[in-house]
Amino acid sequence: MRIEFRQHARDRLRQRGITEKQVREVLEAPLSATFDPNQVSMRLEGLVRNRILRVWVRAPWPPVSDTVTVKSAAWKGRHDSDIDR
DSSP: OEEEEOHHHHHHHHHHTOOHHHHHHHHHSOSEEEEETTTTEEEEEEEETTEEEEEEEESSSSOSSSEEEEEEEEEOOTTGGGOOO
16 A cells, blocks of 8 residues: 655655654554544544544545555544644
């Protein structure tokens, strides 16, 4: 699987201390995948180092091509409504 990160996603990863490797872990074995109508994307969730990592990717999921476009990522937490996707 080829992973393409939008600039916004790269900025959020850096801001939130998330690595590309951690995003790949979620993409390879998501615990859940939910359509996010507000972002017109899929929100994947996975367990990374005993925390839930949310990764937003361009729909559909699973992807119909070999490339997955990552739009954003964030750790699940108390302030989920404050997440800038």
